[in-house]
Amino acid sequence: MSQTFYQQSAVDIQGNTVSMDQFKDHVVLVVNTASECGFTHQYKPLEHLYQLYKEQGLVILGFPCNQFGSQEKGDEATISKFCELNFGVSFPLFSKVDVNGANAAPIYKFLKSSAKGLLGSESIKWNFTKFLIDKEGKVLKRYAPTMKPENLVEQIEYLLKK
Template structure:
């Protein structure tokens, strides 16, 4: 696989989505969870999306239950939580694994394209972020502690 556009994933509604549908956009791909200390970042992610979507930014949320079982809900529960509590309007996908033998192929590629701290590939926690340019290439990986609002300059540089 050579770009993010080589992958597909199911939407939160269970429909297949080819990531090539986002070709030409800057992407921020995030593994999310509803019961995490970083969950309030949904607000910042939505604000970033609202501010830049007309210029070509898409935020893609991938719920994951691999860290402290902090995303236990069904797709319906996840969608309702995100909408009710944070007004999330950016695309959300079905719950996936980001580490291990059952990791989604997209995340296998993301992790190999942008290593984490000390060269580690493993995702360490919820709300790890990958910034992808308009050509479908990973530009940078950000730790869960990096707030969405701190990514504005990097997003703007790619738009």
């Protein structure tokens, strides 16, 4: 049997190991984030999506990353406070990770191999790359940073009804 998202784990922003198994039967959107990026404004529509659909089973998971233009310099406490104060983020945030290279977080190695990017590339190109996972833990699609969260509504609604 091939691996699913639910077999992965990651360390949350408070330092606790979280099994993705707890999100079984949910639609999950995973996003690598940064506080000083041109796409940082996407926190607001991501939070809006989360508030709109969390009762129906949507979970959004944010993974801060400092690999692109050093746009996430702060520590976990600083990141958490920034997201909450500036964007009202209440969806789960995780400890800062590498998404590319030898030190890439295992969860990102899994996501990248499950949903390749442009021309079959596994490499993440920039902050706010998104991965959509269905209720069975299958990674369905990777979206570029330019994909606005609000443009995912139709797909999210479809998956929530399945």
